[in-house]
Amino acid sequence: KKVARTLCWAVILEFQSHFLYYLALNHRNGAIRRFPFAAHYGLWYCRAQFLVVYHHLIWSIPSQVSRFDGVQPYDDPCCMSGLYNMTDHLRKFDPGLHAFMKSYVYIPLAATRRLSSRIARTVVTYLVITLWHGTALRYFKWMVGTFLGLLMDYLGKLLETCSIGVYLASMVPLIIFFN
Numbered sequence: 037k038k039v040a041r042t043l044c045w046a047v048i049l050e051f052q053s054h055f056l057y058y059l060a061l062n063h064r065n066g067a068i069r070r071f072p073f074a075a076h077y078g079l080w081y082c083r084a085q086f087l088v089v090y091h092h093l094i095w096s097i098p099s100q101v102s103r104f105d106g107v108q109p110y111d112d113p114c115c116m117s118g119l120y121n122m123t124d125h126l127r128k129f130d131p132g133l134h135a136f137m138k139s140y141v142y143i144p145l146a147a148t149r150r151l152s153s154r155i156a157r158t159v160v161t162y163l164v165i166t167l168w169h170g171t172a173l174r175y176f177k178w179m180v181g182t183f184l185g186l187l188m189d190y191l192g193k194l195l196e197t198c199s200i201g202v203y204l205a206s207m208v209p210l211i212i213f214f215n
Contacts, residue, residue: 038103041137042096049089058086081117088115091130121192122185137161158186 061068061079068076082092089111099109110132119125127134141164145157166179195201 038096039100041103042093042100045089045093045096049086049093052086056082058087060084084116088113088117088129095130095132121189122182123189126182126186133165137165159183 061083068079071079093111099112102109113130114128115131116125119128141161142157145153145154145160162179162183166175169175196205
């Protein structure tokens, strides 16, 4: 069943690569800048889904071989479009990479549980991932965007638990009722 699904995704990926030219648009940023706002972000969404299918294939083929050999691999990468916070995205998109980075980079750097230590460990972890991908500016932009997303997640969780956040959450039903 998984082999048939992997072959189906391979056909879809080949179709996308042949007809939709996502990879060519990576090198033609001037063409992308002329797109309307909605088309620009729609294209980025489609490129992200292309990346998910690509990673799924890269992961599925070796994982099928390892299953045939009796080795249980990590779970397959999950689809990003169903995840709404950055923390889940980073944990579930590539569970093997998450386990490796947590075990060999994040935890060994743990000196204290203070916020500054957690931020420094997160930055170092994403620097390792960024440098593994390459030193192009787009990878550093990705790292900064990802870090800002994680920071927003953390601030949102902090706001949920503080007294102001609890008060604002209690006001939401009233706001919905009066609108």
